[in-house]
Amino acid sequence: MLKKGEETLFDKDISIVLSGEAGQGLNTIESLLITMLTRSGKQAFLSKEFMSRVRGGNNTTEIRVSSESVYAFVNRIDLLIVLSRNGMERLENRLSPATLIIGEAGNIPQKYADIGGRIIPIDFSAALADLGGSLFLNSYIFGMLAGLLSCNSEVAKSLIQDQFQAKGDDIVGKNLLAFQRGSELSGNMAIPISIETNASVVDRIxxxxxxxxxxxxxxxxxxxxxxxxxxxxxxxxxxxxxxxxxxxxxxxxxxxxxxxxxxxxxxxxxxxxxxxxxxxxxxxxxxxxxxxxxxxxxxxxxxxxxxxxxxxxxxxxxxxxxxxxxxxxxxxxxxxxxxxxxxxxxxxxxxxxxxxxxxxxxxxxxxxxxxxxxxxxxxxxxxxxSESTLVNHIVETAPDYNRYAMTPSGISPRGIPGYGHGLVCVDSDEHSENGRITEDFNIRTAMVDKRMRKLAEYEDIEPELIGHPDYSILIIGWGSTYGVICEALKRLQRSDIAFAYFKQVYPLPTGTKELMERAKIRISVENNATGQFAGLLKMETLLDIQFNLLKYNGMPFSVEELTTRISGTLSI
Structure with missing residues (x-):
């Protein structure tokens, strides 16, 4: 339930959520915002969730601006910008007494005002009526956020010009005017945001x-x-x-x-x-x-x-x-x-x-x-x-070329039609070295063995260990759980915990078992219902994963949620 909260100074991290309908053009704001923030020296991360609709429904975009590098979704909403009538209902459990809500009065249900919500009503329609109305709402919001976050206005204006120049000078001019009005509005809001800048961020992409x-x-x-x-x-x-x-x-x-x-x-x-x-x-x-x-x-x-x-x-x-x-x-x-x-x-x-x-x-x-x-x-x-050299593994074929020539590594020289004098014969039936169909049992066995040893010399990408090297608790994650696990570990501030980030999930890297054996407690974090990677690890290492933290409702883990679940698991 929302109640009137104390003024909050956002000087470390702020979570801003835009909530609107499909077709309102949130994509325009998203692409411009991150570039503007980056060129203004702000560290930012944007995530979004949207319904399977072409028009209508409710889509939200979360923009995190922080004094530190961030790459995860948070449940907390510090500033909510409501752009449609159905923009709040699904977000109610993410609001707190400190959340600031900005939007047209008609888009913010009365119950939030009745319970003392921190609401800043803005008549977007009136502010843009002379320009063409909601068509320019995105640039207006863009200007408001640029002002609130103390971004470089010249950078922001150049981004608008680049975005709309193909539509002509009139459209560019109106979008710039909408941006200016939004920026001026931000100066009257007195929202205390002071996220420090970092010069090294400016040149990032x-x-x-x-x-x-x-x-x-x-x-x-x-x-x-x-x-x-x-x-x-x-x-x-x-x-x-x-x-x-x-x-x-x-x-x-x-x-x-x-x-x-x-x-x-x-x-x-x-x-x-x-x-x-x-x-x-x-x-x-x-x-x-x-x-x-x-x-x-x-x-x-x-x-x-x-x-x-x-x-x-x-x-x-x-x-x-x-x-x-x-x-x-x-x-x-x-x-x-x-x-x-x-x-x-x-x-x-x-x-x-x-x-x-x-x-x-x-x-x-x-x-x-x-x-x-x-x-x-x-x-x-x-x-x-940075540029790197590509290695081409195609060979020029000789007249006696065999596509599936037996080799110690199992890897046969690969030719292509027209490059050399050989016949490049391939077949989905089992085949001999020259690519012709065979039912010879000995050749069949030899070909299977040949194929299965091709990765013998492959160099694994070992999991990246993040955290304390002398850990007794190991968090295991793969793929997109990387950012949220890293932030959860920062919040936990424990010296006995580390995170094994697997970017190669198969074949399991050779160092996997040794990494797992060093931990007394192993916790897997996955966005699925059955702990699929944990199952693979147990099958191949014969080591138990004592705890599986799983989520499968269609949303990623939030930093707060995962921190709480890890803490709760370790207190068992």
């Missing part, structure tokens, strides 16, 4: 997880993508399509997921570096193609963006429920590698590495992300974009 995956793919030499749209994976397809001319990428929206994965395999066969991007339901249709990649020893890069299942589930929410699907997809035995980035820099790095590993070892590599990772916006250092 703002981007979301989708962009990180796409940029990493380009860095890995991706020049072909075939996919069928499916949330939350579609953004990678769209992003690469936007960059296709600049980076010479062939982009194909396939008729379905079965066609997409087979197009990708055909592209690798022809010499391209190719990928697909999909979600759980789409990947389920690709599993036969996964087996085909395993049998013909084709490189393959699959971006699997997780969302809550089964079936359609919650198509616009987040979950880590597809690890087992990625682990066991496809019939028969063949090697694979699975990466799960937990922050944006790893999104770039692992996406790039997926292409390198797929090409070098001729195996499928799966990049596991989720809606929270893909749609959140943060910043990364420019150094992540």
């Amino acid at each position: 703002a981007l979301n997880g989708t962009e990180a995956v796409a940029i990493g793919a380009i860095a890995g030499g991706c020049n072909f993508i075939a996919s069928y749209p499916m949330s939350p994976s579609t953004g990678v397809l769209v992003n690469l399509a936007k960059r296709s001319e600049a980076y010479d990428i062939a982009v194909e929206q396939a008729e379905d997921e079965i066609a997409a994965i087979n197009m990708m395999l055909g592209a690798w066969y022809a010499g391209a570096r190719a990928m697909v991007t999909t979600s759980g339901g789409g990947f389920a249709l690709m599993t036969e193609g996964m087996s085909l990649a395993g049998c013909i020893e084709s490189p393959a890069v699959i971006h699997l963006a997780q969302r809550p299942g089964p079936a359609t589930g919650l198509p616009t929410r987040t979950e880590q429920g597809d690890l087992n699907l990625a682990l066991y997809a496809g019939h028969g035995d063949y090697p694979r590698v699975i990466y799960a980035p937990g922050h944006l820099a790893d999104g770039v790095m692992l996406s790039r590495k997926a292409f390198e590993v797929a090409d070098q070892y001729q195996v499928p590599v799966i990049l596991l992300t989720d809606q929270f990772f893909l749609d959140s916006i943060g910043t990364i250092d420019k150094s992540i974009f």
Whole structure:
């Protein structure tokens, strides 16, 4: 219940939530805000959750501005900006007596005023009536937040000009005027926000997880993508399509997921570096193609963006429920590698590495992300974009070339049609060294053994240990739980606890068991209902995970929630 609270000085961290309907243009504010904050020397992180609607419903965006680096969702709302009539009901349990609520009086139910809520009513419609009304509300809110957060107004204005210049001078001018009015309004609000600036932040790059995956793919030499749209994976397809001319990428929206994965395999066969991007339901249709990649020893890069299942589930929410699907997809035995980035820099790095590993070892590599990772916006250092040399593992074929030549490593020289004088014969049936169909039992056994030893020389990405090196309690997490676990550990301030962040979830890195054995208590944190990674760890190390902290309602863990649950677990 809301009651009138004391004035709060926001000098360390502030959580601002925008709540409105689909179609109101929150995306415009999001993209501009993080860039403005970064260029103004503010450390910021943006996450969002939205209903599966084109119009209406209720979508929210949380912007955290902090004196320290942050990369997690918090439940607390310090400043709520209400942009629609249904913008508060779902957020009621996140409000506190200290929450400031800004919005039109008609959008804020009377009950909040009756119980002493800290409400600042603003008539947005009247403020923008002469400009064209709600069409310019985003720039008005942008100006208000720029003023409240003491951002560089010239930077903000240049961002508006860049955003709207294609629509003509009149639209640019009206948006700048709306921005100015919002900025002037902030000066009359007397909301005490004083988040310190950090000069090192100014040169960082703002981007979301989708962009990180796409940029990493380009860095890995991706020049072909075939996919069928499916949330939350579609953004990678769209992003690469936007960059296709600049980076010479062939982009194909396939008729379905079965066609997409087979197009990708055909592209690798022809010499391209190719990928697909999909979600759980789409990947389920690709599993036969996964087996085909395993049998013909084709490189393959699959971006699997997780969302809550089964079936359609919650198509616009987040979950880590597809690890087992990625682990066991496809019939028969063949090697694979699975990466799960937990922050944006790893999104770039692992996406790039997926292409390198797929090409070098001729195996499928799966990049596991989720809606929270893909749609959140943060910043990364420019150094992540430094150029590096791509190694091409294609060989020129001789007339006696054998595609599946037996080698000690299990990796056969990979040729492509038209490069050399050899015949590049591949087949989904079991085959001999030259690629021709065989039913010889000895050859069958030799070929399976050959395929299964291909990763023998692969160099694992070991889990990153964060926290006290002499730990007795080990928190285990993978993928997008990275940020929230890091912040929870900071809040706990215990010298006996550490966090093992797994960015390679399969094969389990060689140091996994030793890392786990050093802990007396092991706690797994996962956004799924069954503790899928904990199950894999127990199966492969024979070590128990004493506690599984799980969440599977479609939302990520909040920092407060996870801190409380870890504390409660350790007090048992």
